[in-house]
Amino acid sequence: MNVSTAGAVQIIxxxxxxxxxxxxxxxxxxxxxxxxxxxxxxLALSPQLSVLRDIAPGVLxxxxxxxxxxxxxxxxxxxxxxxxxxxxxxxGHSLTVIVIAKTCAHWLLSGVALVLVAPVMAAALSVPxxxxxxxxxxxxxxxxxxxxxxxxxxxxxxxLKRGSVMLSLIVLPLAMPLLIFGASATDRAIHGDxxxxxxxxxxxxxxxxxxxxxxxxxxxxxxxxx
Amino acid sequence: xxxxxxRLWVVLGILxxxxxxxxxxxxxxxENIMFYFDPTQIADGKAPQHKRFRVGGMVVKGSVQRNPxxxxxxxxxxxxxxxxxxxxxxxxxxxFREGQGVIAHGTLDGGGTFVxxxxxxxxxxxxxxxxxxxxxxxxxxxxxxxxxATPGNPQT
Amino acid sequence: xxxxxxxxxxxxxxxxxxxRSIGPWLYALAALTIGYxxxxxxFFAPADYQQGDAFRIIYVHAxxxxxxxxxxxxxxxxxxxxxxxxxxxxxxxxxxxxxxxxSFTLAALITGSLWGRPMWGTFWAWDPRLTSxxxxxxLYFGVMSLRQAFDDPARGDRTAAVLAIVGVVNVPIIHYxxxxxxSLHQGATVAKFAKPSMPGSMLWPLLSVLLGFMLFFGAxxxxxxxxxxxxxxxxSSWIKxxxxxx
Numbered sequence: 001m002n003v004s005t006a007g008a009v010q011i012i013x014x015x016x017x018x019x020x021x022x023x024x025x026x027x028x029x030x031x032x033x034x035x036x037x038x039x040x041x042x043l044a045l046s047p048q049l050s051v052l053r054d055i056a057p058g059v060l061x062x063x064x065x066x067x068x069x070x071x072x073x074x075x076x077x078x079x080x081x082x083x084x085x086x087x088x089x090x091x092g093h094s095l096t097v098i099v100i101a102k103t104c105a106h107w108l109l110s111g112v113a114l115v116l117v118a119p120v121m122a123a124a125l126s127v128p129x130x131x132x133x134x135x136x137x138x139x140x141x142x143x144x145x146x147x148x149x150x151x152x153x154x155x156x157x158x159x160l161k162r163g164s165v166m167l168s169l170i171v172l173p174l175a176m177p178l179l180i181f182g183a184s185a186t187d188r189a190i191h192g193d194x195x196x197x198x199x200x201x202x203x204x205x206x207x208x209x210x211x212x213x214x215x216x217x218x219x220x221x222x223x224x225x226x
Numbered sequence: 227x228x229x230x231x232x233r234l235w236v237v238l239g240i241l242x243x244x245x246x247x248x249x250x251x252x253x254x255x256x257e258n259i260m261f262y263f264d265p266t267q268i269a270d271g272k273a274p275q276h277k278r279f280r281v282g283g284m285v286v287k288g289s290v291q292r293n294p295x296x297x298x299x300x301x302x303x304x305x306x307x308x309x310x311x312x313x314x315x316x317x318x319x320x321x322f323r324e325g326q327g328v329i330a331h332g333t334l335d336g337g338g339t340f341v342x343x344x345x346x347x348x349x350x351x352x353x354x355x356x357x358x359x360x361x362x363x364x365x366x367x368x369x370x371x372x373x374x375a376t377p378g379n380p381q382t
Numbered sequence: 383x384x385x386x387x388x389x390x391x392x393x394x395x396x397x398x399x400x401x402r403s404i405g406p407w408l409y410a411l412a413a414l415t416i417g418y419x420x421x422x423x424x425f426f427a428p429a430d431y432q433q434g435d436a437f438r439i440i441y442v443h444a445x446x447x448x449x450x451x452x453x454x455x456x457x458x459x460x461x462x463x464x465x466x467x468x469x470x471x472x473x474x475x476x477x478x479x480x481x482x483x484x485s486f487t488l489a490a491l492i493t494g495s496l497w498g499r500p501m502w503g504t505f506w507a508w509d510p511r512l513t514s515x516x517x518x519x520x521l522y523f524g525v526m527s528l529r530q531a532f533d534d535p536a537r538g539d540r541t542a543a544v545l546a547i548v549g550v551v552n553v554p555i556i557h558y559x560x561x562x563x564x565s566l567h568q569g570a571t572v573a574k575f576a577k578p579s580m581p582g583s584m585l586w587p588l589l590s591v592l593l594g595f596m597l598f599f600g601a602x603x604x605x606x607x608x609x610x611x612x613x614x615x616x617x618s619s620w621i622k623x624x625x626x627x628x
Contacts, residue, residue, distance in 0.1 A: 152544075152545075152548060156528065156541045156544060156545060157528075157531075159532065159537065160531055160532065166527065166528060166531050169520075169523065169524045169527055169528075170524045170528065170545060172520070173517050173520035173521050173524060173549075174521075174548070174549070176513070176517050176520075177517075177555075180513075191274075191277060193274065193277075194257070196254075196257050197254045197256075197257025197258060198254070200250045200251070200253045200254035200257065201250070201251060201254040203247075203250045204247040204248070204250035204251040204254065205247070206247075207243055207246050207247035207250065208243070208244065208247035210243065211239070211240055211242075211243025211244055211247070212240070212243075212244070215240075216544060216547070216548050219465075219544055220541060220544045223537060223540040223541055223544065224537065224541060317503070318503065319500065319501060319502055319503025319504075320433075320436070320500045320501060320503075321432065321433065321500075321501045321502070321503075322503070326432075329566060344503075344504075345503065346502045346503050346504055346507065346566055347501060347502055347503055348502065348566055348568070349432055349433060349501055349502075349568055350568050350569070350579075351568040351569040351579055352579040352580070353430045353433075353437055353440070353579070353580045353581075353584055354430065354431050354580070354581055354584075355428030355429065355430070355431060355581065355583070355584075356428070356429065356430075356431040357428075358431070358581060359431030359432075360431075
């Protein structure tokens with residue numbers, strides 16, 4: 001059976017989505033984690049609303065970073081363990097295309113879900129509702145970038161038994177610029193300032209990783225799979 | 227599609243993606259992303275009220291007033307176009323002196339005074355022995371009557 | 383014919399002997415240049431007109447910071463060479479670079495904060511230059527631990543090389559951070575195409591220490607590389623020969 005590249009991407013994405021809806025725990029667990037982590041901060045720091053509004057950008061972005069790290073860990077593992085990944089490689093489509101499809105599917109599930117849940121947590125942190133759209137836009141760009149960075153990290157650690165610590169050691173330093181600009185965009189949105197500068201930078205990071213990360217991740221996957 | 231044309235498209239895609247992200251980064255560089263304002267921007271009312279930001283400039287000569295009893299200091303920051311009065315309470319770095327570039331973190335109060343909670347001295351990348359600095363100063367004083375010709379922006 | 387030297391560099395016994403023969407020379411030259419630079423910089427160079435004697439920490443800080451970047455670039459290049467042309471010795475070079483580079487990064491961060499306290503008024507500022515240098519150290523840690531994490535050393539080598547190459551994007555960010563953002567950190571004193579903003583009496587010791595740090599990096603690299611090669615080739619027959627021939 002001959003399938004075009006676009007067709008293959010479609011098939012992989014559809015398969016990932018279907019698998020995840022059949023076993024929703026992998027989708028829901030990172031979201032629960034995000035909710036719980038963001039709840040910790042008001043309890044630990046201060047329930048005072050003005051304080052919460054000031055720490056909200058950092059809380060939301062650290063929460064997004066950690067939960068997407070949790071979500072990305074199993075990105076290639078199940079498929080590598082049961083041989084699906086090898087079958088995909090044998091299909092003749094380039095590994096880079098497969099990585100692109102899998103990462104897009106991953107973002108459509110975990111990233112979009114996190115973006116949709118973010119306003120709830122933002123409201124709980126007494127963030128004004130006018131800034132929700134900007135926060136969601138910045139998180140959408142940010143989670144896509146995180147999915148790409150996470151794909152590199154997951155591909156590098158796919159053969160490891162205790163990969164999750166290694167994964168955070170790899171991905172967190174790479175994600176630090178994202179955290180800086182993402183939190184800054186959110187902070188400006190909350191205070192009603194122009195968030196254009198950090199949003200442009202988030203877009204730049206997102207485009208840059210979308211362009212180059214597929215190649216890095218597929219090179220890593222080729223090494224860890226052989 | 228032949229493998230060669232495919233490779234061409236991939237290379238073009240990479241170049242396009244990188245170029246677009248560089249373009250976005252350049253657009254971002256036109257915006258103020260660091261919450262840094264100079265005295266001119268403050269005078270134009272561009273700086274936020276009641277929000278922490280950073281201001282940078284030269285400490286105006288003769289403007290430093292210390293309270294003998296406590297650590298209160300008042301001084302004026304200038305970018306050679308506009309000036310901002312600054313109030314600070316705390317220990318100043320060694321390099322803080324009149325004519326020195328500094329960066330202050332803090333907020334504007336209603337009266338246009340910058341209330342700093344942190345003052346950091348910034349030094350430039352030029353190093354010279356004191357004698358050279360003194361002779362340079364003399365030369366400059368001889369050639370131009372006003373010392374305003376000194377490289378103004380401490381951010382360069 | 384022209385490429386024989388390059389192919390020789392891919393051969394572990396040749397590299398081992400090369401490292402053994404040039405290592406001591408590099409140590410000696412490094413001791414000379416660092417010795418001259420430190421003595422001239424700390425005792426004979428004039429004090430700075432603004433910072434007085436405190437500026438002298440530049441003689442350790444700036445060369446260490448330069449080397450933290452060049453060691454990373456060397457590591458990533460060695461990893462890339464090893465990945466692309468499948469030259470195994472490249473992985474040994476990259477593995478030998480990482481701890482040296484991490485030490486230079488740590489030295490740059492520590493001397494920088496010792497300098498920042500009296501001059502800026504703070505040990506640490508969350509400034510672009512400082513933050514990106516800190517990220518560089520985390521990247522070194524990541525590369526080093528990823529190499530160790532795999533049971534199969536060849537796999538560890540190659541994944542570490544990929545991570546090192548990915549992390550290279552941070553190098554230009556560190557280098558240009560003082561120009562791109564309003565940084566507390568001062569700009570470059572010695573730039574490639576510009577006249578250095580420092581008189582010769584201050585500059586020559588600085589350049590001498592920099593050269594010395596490069597030589598020292600090369601010397602430690604030779605030592606570590608020999609250890610790496612011995613460990614990696616411990617099953618080969620040439621090892622016995624090389625060890626008995628000294």
